[in-house]
Every structure is written in C-alpha cells, then in structure tokens.
Amino acid sequence: MDHGRHARRLLIGGWLAGVALIAAAATQSPLRAARWLPADRQAQALAQEPSECLTPAANAAEAQRIAIGRAAFRTPLLLGGQAARVGLSCSSCHRNGRGNPDFSFPGFSGPPGTADVTSSLMSSHRGDGVDNPTPIPDLSGPPQALKISRDPATRALENFIRGLIVEEFDGPEPSTATLDGLAIYVRALSPQACPAEPVQAIDLAHALSDARAAAVAAQSALAAKDAVTARLMVASARSALGRIDERYAGQALAADREGVREADQELAQIQLAIDSRRANTSLRITAWLAAMPRWTAALERDEAQSLFNAQRLATTAAN
Known part of the structure; x- marks a missing residue:
C-alpha cells in the first residue's frame, strides 16, 4: 500500500468533512467567527472578548515591533494553508492574546476551548492521525503556567512561533521582522498589564x-x-x-x-x-x-x- 497516498486521502477526507460542518455553521450566522463557536455561545462570544493585557512599549522602536507582531497575530494570512482558507488567525484561539474557552472547530477541537496541535486537518508536517486536543492557554496568564520560555536570550519563543506557523499550520516562512514582532508582542502580554475591566465590547x-x-x-x-x-x-x-x-x-x-x-x-x-x-x-x-x-x-x-x-x-x- 502507498501509505503516503493513504495519509493524503485521510487528510483530504477529514478536511472535506470539516469544511462541510463549517459550511453548515456558516448558514446560521453571517460572522466568520461563528464557524468555530458552539451555537449556544455565539451571542456572548461574538459580542465581547477578553481585554488585552499588553504592556506599554518602552520606546518608539519597540512600539513599531509590537505593532507588527500584533497585526500579524490578527490575520489568517500569517498561518496560510487550510487555516487561511477558513479564516483562522492566531487571535481565533487567543482572543486579544488571551485564551478562547468557546473555541470549537470541527475536526480540530474536542471540548470547547481545546485544539489539537498535531491534527492532520491543518498540518502535513505534524499530523499524527491521533485525536488529542489540549486546552488553549491564555498567553497573558502567569509565566509559571506557560510552557515556552520567554527569555529573549534563548530564542525559544521565536523557534516555537516559527514551528507553529510553518509546521503546525503549513504556513509560509515568516519574515524576520514578522517573527521578531510576534515574539515581542507575546512577551509584552502580561497579567500585570490587564485592565480593570476583564472584557471589552467587540x-x-x-x-x-x-x-x-x-x-x-x-x-x-x-x-x-x-x-x-x-x-x-x-x-x-x-x-x-x-x-x-x-x-x-x-x-x-x-x-x-x-x-x-x-x-x-x-x-x-x-x-x-x-x-x-x-x-x-x-x-x-x-x-x-x-x-x-x-x-x-x-x-x-x-x-x-x-x-x-x-x-x-x-x-x-x-x-
């Protein structure tokens, strides 16, 4: 048996099934984000979102780098591949750099608020054929709750973000400035920077x-x-x-x-x-x-x- 061809067929079949489910959801709301929200949570989740916990930049140069990362975080074109086709961006899972307890994407999530980062639906690199979704972390949460070091000296965060784009989502290689901007944006997210109001209107x-x-x-x-x-x-x-x-x-x-x-x-x-x-x-x-x-x-x-x-x-x- 041609195992590569079989895997591709499974990937395509899973993708088509996911698209069918998304198309059905899309008929219920004109808003794209409704596609990955349970019907009973759409009214609230589409009306408000977590407030952004962004530490102010130290200077104008840093502000420009953060702005590039923040903008990249919010466009599906960063991820490319299947994610871009359906409109998923980093902010779909991490709303305003936070989490998303309502995220429920057919074939990619288990319970709401989870995502399978090794799903063949999105990746030809990391797809393992196993349904193993995990909770979506709050990127503005306490440092001890985050798995990836944010120490700039290690560049662990840059390597992780690049792997997420290129391997987890089959996206294009990000430019140096984009990768740098994403890393500095994520590093600027902090629980100490959260505003008094935990949510804001969309x-x-x-x-x-x-x-x-x-x-x-x-x-x-x-x-x-x-x-x-x-x-x-x-x-x-x-x-x-x-x-x-x-x-x-x-x-x-x-x-x-x-x-x-x-x-x-x-x-x-x-x-x-x-x-x-x-x-x-x-x-x-x-x-x-x-x-x-x-x-x-x-x-x-x-x-x-x-x-x-x-x-x-x-x-x-x-x-």
Missing part, C-alpha cells in the same frame, strides 16, 4: 483601530525596505475591514458595506504596488489613512443598526 472602534494600526505598521516595514512584512501588514488591515464588513449585513446597510469594500480595494491595489516595489506606496497608505473619515462616518452613524449591536447580534444568533 465594536467598530476597535476594528477600525486594528485596521489603522496595521496600515501604519505597513509603512514602518516599507521604511525598512521590508516588502514581505509590509504586504502582510496590509493583509492584516484588510482582515480588519472584513470583520467590519460582515457586521453590516442586510440591504439597509449596503451603502456602508460599499464604503468598506472600496477602502479594501484600495488596500488590494497597495499590495500590488508593494509587489511591484513602487516608490510612492507609503504615500498611498498615508492617503488611505487620511481618507478613512470619509467612509467611517457612515459606519459610526449606523453602528447601532449593525451586528456590532449586541441585541441585534443575539437576535441573529437565535434565529
């Missing part, structure tokens, strides 16, 4: 802030002549716009969605400009940032009519 302001921060991070990468990282940062900004777009569902908010999609199309053109190494790309990002108020004003006006409104969201989840 709202338009946070999503717009993520898009804006990712675009600025793209500019810092371009200034360092790092096109690969810059492109990923623009992808993260586009991911944030996608999270906004899906919340403005329905014909009544079609004009709002059109504004978001036009902004996204400009980011797509900026990605092409990065690929072509055009000299004015950073200026285009500056122009994109300056134009944000033109299309965000309508979003802010209509936010109460969108699925950022917890009551409307609960009604949608119940139907």
Whole structure:
C-alpha cells in the first residue's frame, strides 16, 4: 500500500468533512467567527472578548515591533494553508492574546476551548492521525503556567512561533521582522498589564483601530525596505475591514458595506504596488489613512443598526 497516498486521502477526507460542518455553521450566522463557536455561545462570544493585557512599549522602536507582531497575530494570512482558507488567525484561539474557552472547530477541537496541535486537518508536517486536543492557554496568564520560555536570550519563543506557523499550520516562512514582532508582542502580554475591566465590547472602534494600526505598521516595514512584512501588514488591515464588513449585513446597510469594500480595494491595489516595489506606496497608505473619515462616518452613524449591536447580534444568533 502507498501509505503516503493513504495519509493524503485521510487528510483530504477529514478536511472535506470539516469544511462541510463549517459550511453548515456558516448558514446560521453571517460572522466568520461563528464557524468555530458552539451555537449556544455565539451571542456572548461574538459580542465581547477578553481585554488585552499588553504592556506599554518602552520606546518608539519597540512600539513599531509590537505593532507588527500584533497585526500579524490578527490575520489568517500569517498561518496560510487550510487555516487561511477558513479564516483562522492566531487571535481565533487567543482572543486579544488571551485564551478562547468557546473555541470549537470541527475536526480540530474536542471540548470547547481545546485544539489539537498535531491534527492532520491543518498540518502535513505534524499530523499524527491521533485525536488529542489540549486546552488553549491564555498567553497573558502567569509565566509559571506557560510552557515556552520567554527569555529573549534563548530564542525559544521565536523557534516555537516559527514551528507553529510553518509546521503546525503549513504556513509560509515568516519574515524576520514578522517573527521578531510576534515574539515581542507575546512577551509584552502580561497579567500585570490587564485592565480593570476583564472584557471589552467587540465594536467598530476597535476594528477600525486594528485596521489603522496595521496600515501604519505597513509603512514602518516599507521604511525598512521590508516588502514581505509590509504586504502582510496590509493583509492584516484588510482582515480588519472584513470583520467590519460582515457586521453590516442586510440591504439597509449596503451603502456602508460599499464604503468598506472600496477602502479594501484600495488596500488590494497597495499590495500590488508593494509587489511591484513602487516608490510612492507609503504615500498611498498615508492617503488611505487620511481618507478613512470619509467612509467611517457612515459606519459610526449606523453602528447601532449593525451586528456590532449586541441585541441585534443575539437576535441573529437565535434565529
């Protein structure tokens, strides 16, 4: 028997089964994150998330590195492979750098809040054919509860993150700046930095802030002549716009969605400009940032009519 071919068939079969389950879940909610949430937890889990426990940067250079890592953490394009196809990012399992007790991905989770890091569903490198999901850790938890050393001198965290991207999720090799940014972002997560409020609303302001921060991070990468990282940062900004777009569902908010999609199309053109190494790309990002108020004003006006409104969201989840 060709064991390699048999393993590939099992992988494809498992993946197709997972996709079928995800597609069924997707018909119940317009929000992508609902795909990996139990139906009875969607209303709450899609309305609020843990507050981010991020230690302030010591200086501007460190802030730029953290911003790159934070943006990479929030885009599925970092992980690539099957994860990117269904929209999973690091923040899907680690919401705001925390945990996710509600995470339940078909074929990848056991009980809610678990993930199988050696699942053949996501990885051709680490898949062991055994269903062995483990609890998702809170990256902002006490250091003694974390398995990987965060001592920069050992680079254990960098090696772990790279293995997670490239081997656990079959993703592309991260750029040096991306890997460095992810490590410094995770190191900046600390229980001592947690705000007084343990949870925060999932709202338009946070999503717009993520898009804006990712675009600025793209500019810092371009200034360092790092096109690969810059492109990923623009992808993260586009991911944030996608999270906004899906919340403005329905014909009544079609004009709002059109504004978001036009902004996204400009980011797509900026990605092409990065690929072509055009000299004015950073200026285009500056122009994109300056134009944000033109299309965000309508979003802010209509936010109460969108699925950022917890009551409307609960009604949608119940139907």
